[in-house]
Amino acid sequence: MNLFADIRALVIETLETMQAQGTLPSGLDFANVAVEPPRDAAHGDMATNAAMVLAKPAKMKPRDIADALAGLLQADARITIAEVAGPGFLNLRLDPVIWQGVVKTVLTNETYGRSDMGQGKRVNVEYVSANPTGPLHVGHTRGAVFGDALASLLDYAGFDVTREYYINDGGAQVDVLARSVYLRYLEANGQEVAFEDGTYPGDYLIPVGKALAAQYGDALVGKPEAEWLDELREFSTDAMMHLIRQDLAMLGVEMDVFYSEKSLYGTGQIEAAIEDLKGKDLIYRGTLEPPKGKLPEDWEAREQMLFRSTAHGDDVDRPIQKSDGAWTYFAPDIAYHFDKVSRGFDLLIDVFGADHGGYVKRMKAAVSALSDGEVPLDIKLTQLVKLFKDGAEFKMSKRAGTFITLADLVEQVGPDVTRFVMLTRKNDAPLDFDFDKVMEQSKDNPVFYVQYAHARVASVLRKGAEAGFDLSQDALAGADLAQMTHDSEIKVAQKLAEWPRLVEIAARNNEPHRIAFYLYELASELHALWNKGNEDHSLRFLHDGQEAASQSKIALIRAVSVVISAGLGILGVVPAEEMR
Template identity: 55%
Template sequence: MTLFTRFTAHVDAALDALTAAGTLPADLDRRNVTVEPPRDASHGDLATNAAMVLAKPAGTNPRALAEALAGALRAIPEVAEVSVAGPGFINLRLHDDVWRKEIATIVGEGNDYGRSTRGQGVSVNIEYVSANPTGPMHMGHCRGAVVGDALASLLEFAGHKVIREYYVNDAGGQVDVLARSVHLRYREALGQDVGAVPEGLYPGDYLIPVGQALAQEFGDLYAAAPEAEWLALFRTRAVAAMLVLIKDDLALLGIHHDIFSSEAELQAAKKPEAAEAVLRARDLIYDGVLEAPKGETPEDWEPVELPLFRSTKFGDDQDRPIRKSNGSWTYFGADMAYHYQKAENADQLIDIWGADHAGTVKRIQAAVAALTEGKIRFDVKLVQMVRLLRGGEPVKMSKRAGNFVTLADVVREVGKDVVRFTMLTRRADAQMDFDFAKVVEASKENPVFYVQYAHARVHSLHRRAAEAGIAASAADLSRLDTEELALVRFASQFPRIVETAAAAREPHRIAFYLYDLAAEFHSLWNAGNDRPDRRFLVPDDHAVTAARLSLATAIGQIIRNGLAIMGVEAVTEMH
């Protein structure tokens, strides 16, 4: 139980007592009651909005209710002072021993400090990356990959069962283009002069080894054969080769999915037909004619009757066709079935999409709501593009890839941890610049460096204390003063940050918190630059050093835990 959940329980107990006394009605909804740090630290250590939230439904005055609640909270041994502010906010100041005990809790729980059971084992399917299997990963895929993977780790840390999934779009026209591009490289491997790669095919050199492998396996069997004889085979082999590339690239970022779901297999298993049958049974699909395109109507447009999903019943601006006029599935029809399949095996769904897919969010949310009768929570997190710079100048494209900068090249240049941390230093829906010069800069303005430097300082302190024969075990934490305990107060917010970030599906909050924690730690550390008595290591005062070493140990532990959620390793020294 964290400090915040413990005091939430104290507030609940106080409310129970007021209910038993007849001051409050028994059926009050307390879900919006919070216990959190006050916005102004000078007001206290904790604050609750209980009186403000409950007074109106209880038919009482919020200030009067706050005074009654404050009286009950004053009886808690850990509470030094309770005050009522404004119209009814309640502020609590805790005894210093609470914060000293929190240091022991952090160190004692170690890698589990901040871990929560709030998720209650609820299963969450997170689908992320899901790039078309037509080539290696590029930096356009990177941010969504990191956000999705960090979110998965965050939800696991918060007590959820998580399924990491990648959807392989291997049934569309783009994989036919891939097969034709590979056939060109196959003929090239056989010694044919294929000239420049024609417009419309994939030009990247990464397809050369695929063509060579096919030439070695089949010789010239398909060199002059009609497309109908080799297209399906080359498509299967090319997609398999691209998935190897994709998995290798993701592994460079420390990303591994639990499931790779195939769109082709989904359609072969008749999942779209099953989803259509469910919706028709609920009168949510009908045969109708789409409205003419807005603006000037194309000359070749003619009204065609199609099966339409009633997405307008769920907030969409128009009903959506699930099949084309030739009977094949629309992108929406296939995606609808895919989400139906995911919902059969998870309690909640999350999709990580590029911002260019924003227009399809409502229709897929409508489909999930219809297919699951609103029983499955479904969130879509949109991720903005990343602009690559080097010293402020746009980065040129990769020759090997053909027309983009590969993820592998970026990771090999700056490292996995720098890439992952940087991708989480802004909200996913905010645009981002990734400057190769700045992300490796040794300055406070570079969050990656600043947080890692804090952890390296803790490790350095342990090494120097050991050389001086000082250990943190059995430290007298009463030697910590007000400034040092203020750092503990901030550190103790980590479990709450984990829970709120998980509830909001926002892993960047962990990065933001770690930066602020590092800033508080560096500030305390740097106070020793001018005052030797404020240093963490005071050679002639082993008791103070041991207490400060315990404090630093706790800070280092939280940094490691937060970085682990982000998929970043905590360094022990800076180079």
């Protein structure tokens, strides 16, 4: 059930009736006709822009269309008032029985809010994809939470989702990792070492060095790099990926696929992707224009192999092979996305850190070229996270060297708080993670506020059961809701009715933060109703010795907890049964 979709269908059907009657001309496009909550709740339950968007193509005044539409809509039993406002907006008020029906639907339909919008289309969501050179840090945490919640949201909206981690194990940074582990290996064999030339000094490599020493003893001590580099690359990468998997598990993140960049080299996959682009006349040898601004001292014009990315919306063409024949970083990324396209995905989503902004256009151009424009690529950038405590930026650990780890963060506040807070801002907005705020029990803490709403309902259910009332799902679904007419109760039901619409909007825009915002608003309506019960005893949920009256009141708040639980499930957060 999607009440907003149902009322929109009624509006469209009524507009078609107006065409049949000659009130509206034929041939109008109704695609932009919307039904949504009004900006001001005092104006009604729903509002439609039909008259405004149809006025120009119909060559009519918006007000005239709205007046005619209002008259016909009021003939429907669901509509009690259809009122024209301003130049032609139409505000609608629905019969209270409609809101009572929403509550029953939530309690009887286990899939309430789920959508078939995705129609089973296959979508690949690639996220985290950190270099395997150390534990995940706070920046990775935001990308992990965002990507995971987005994947869950798309699944909830009817897509067939694959969660994927791209292991960046093909570049020079893995050589640096191997050298760093070798230093820890030497240290484990009793030697003094110095971390220089950009090697990684973090303590997290100490156990890796010890594990290497346990396996090889001192056999590699003093050996030239050429004899151990390749083997230590693999050993070190495996150790780091084990650590990264542990970090992800702390957040409740499980990947379907771990894809190795290294697997693209020496297997012909990069060459195959480039050949595909050559066949489309998108590869050529040329010289790029010098970079804008002050030229680097070592810059010189070089002929290179270039991808004609400007043919697919990029600003400049991009090099894929250097003058010495080595592939650029872009080449394996092209091959990797060629593989994704070849796997038959209908949609690709990449979640990148804020420092990858310059990569967006070239990557979109590549996927457009590789798929002949058939497979969209949406790239979501996650902005930086700053940690604060006692009003100042907070540094928690030196264990990792120069950065704060995901593990440190989760150990401080737990996975549920971490995940929810990471979704309280849109992904492309900076986020301040304030330890004092996220642990306080107040309305200003959205995690607490939403969890408190769920826990409050659980408390009422426990007390009702102790009183001997039948508060089973069947009993509540069959409760008489005819007395659910108070404004505060209706507001809760109206917010419940927005859930299916909100899910589709969030999924359509790849914006899981909308779920967190909605849950806060729903929790706010429940808390407001709860507080009203302190003043008006008829709004209380438990009535001594009155099972039927209690069931009718509790049915509404039980529906709230059902939707909160579903929303938290999308965010990867466990609903609280009680607050401690």
